[in-house]
Amino acid sequence: MRVHYLGAARTTTGSLYLVEVNGARLLLECGLFQGRRGEAMERNRSFAFDPATIDAVILSHAHIDHCGNLPNLCRKGFRGNIYSTFATRDLAAVLLADSAQIQRDDAEFLSQRRAKEGLPPVEPLYTAQDAELAVKHFVGINYHRPMPVADGVSLTFADAGHILGSAQVILDVREKSGAFRFLFSGDIGRPNQEILQDPEPVADVDFLQVESTYGAREHHDAVSQREELLRLVGTALKRGGKVIIPSFAVGRTQQLVYVLNQLHAANALPRVPIFVDSPLSVNATEVFRLHPECFDAETTRFLREQRNPFGMENLTYIREVAHSKKLNELKEPAIIISASGMAEAGRVRHHLSNHIGDPRNLVLFVGYCAEHTLGAQILAGRSPVNILGQPHAVRAQVASIDSFSGHAGRSELAAYVRSLGGRPRRITVVHGDEDQSLSFADLLRTIHPGADVMVPVPGQAIEFAIAENPARP
Secondary structure (H helix, E strand, O other), rough: OOOEEEOOOOOOOEEEEEEEEEEEEEEOOOOOOOOHHHHHHHHOOOOOOOOOHOOOEEEOOOOOHOOOOHHHHHHOOOOEEEOEEEHHHHHHHHHHHHHHHHHHHHHHHHHHHHHHOOOOOOOOOOOOHHHHHHHHHHEOOOOOOOOOEEOOOEEEEEEEOOOOOOOOEEEEEEOOOEEEEEEEEEOOOOOOOOEEOOOOOOOOOOEEEOOOOOOOHHHHHHHHHHHHHHHHHHHHHHOEEEEEEEEOOOHHHHHHHHHHHHHHHHOOOOOOOEEOOOOHHHHHHHHHOOOOOHHHHHHHHHHHOOOOOOOOOEEEOOOOHHHHHHHOOOOOEEEEEOOOOOOOOOOOHHHHHOOOOOOOEEEEEOOOOOOOOHHHHHHOOOOOOEEEEEEEEEOOOOEOOOHOOOOOOOOHHHHHHHOOOOOOOEEEEEEOOOOHHHHHHHHHHHOOOEEEEEOOOOEEEEEEOOOOOOOOO
């Protein structure tokens, strides 16, 4: 078996891995690359292979950097199955439709600017029809249910605890030379986080491909960070400001709403208006309600004994653009949660452009921001920043709380690797900025001193084969 590392190698976005095994060509993930706009557009439009030659796609979860380029793949000739969990399928359906709308809106906005300069219009990466076509290719599989996906290849999903429906990808492979188990971690969640179950240990792992988003960083304690959330938000509201929270529509928004719900139930926060301003967040929250099988025991109990964990009297979900624009007229303190988490797309950019210049306001990040994204620039203290093509001075307070991250921190990732059964012979470290991946690779060499630990460079191909266990089913 050979794996080509075409995306999220020494970076965190654009996950894309081509697996060649027994004459079949499988894709692990097909995500959008996010970063510098020109580079992102070029990388997302082109594939390093002919999509028509791909037999199937295996998707670990529904975040846009993992599934967001599936419509483009289908547009360019892919006609196979896309395997995922049922919750991932349902989330991806709403997420890809929203992404298509963003592609169209961004293309129209840029085209208007280019027209003033006498330049030709920009075409969207893909359309709503392309997104609908991609969804028709999905095949849902429950956790722990093996499924043959190619000659000599069986797929099984295990819970990754990252977002609703997120999965570790287990490939049990039989080749002429022998049989082995290849595990792709997907994105691993934090243990004991709100709503979701913890990542599951997987047995008998021969080869491991593991994420490293926080491979060199630890998260703060969740309890102290919740206190920090109360302090930051409470202070901003008391000075008459608004709290703008760029948040990933799938996962972080629901987690944040759930925590705010608990804080309000405990009378720990003033009852100011709270708005979730993102059609995708609204739709994704409805999908969460359809999949309580993914909830942990605490959330299930909260749902059964108290109330809707994603609803409050002072909480408004906004779909329509007109209602979103009215938020700019608000004079009173409020909390506005809007996608995207890296501030690269969606309505949050408009809220930032309208509020980032007021020192009374707070811009609060609650997740990871990849290098070169608008969120990363704001967090780095850059001022002015370019928002929707215009420079804006950053005068609002800027803060970050990483306990809401859906990614395991360094020690949590290490604990996950230690929980795996078997003795991995080769480990590839992916989905992390280069310093994070290299640092985590060093740690992995101490955990598995007999393993060949590699940090692939973009475009590198690595062989995985074993001949010592021909009896493996």
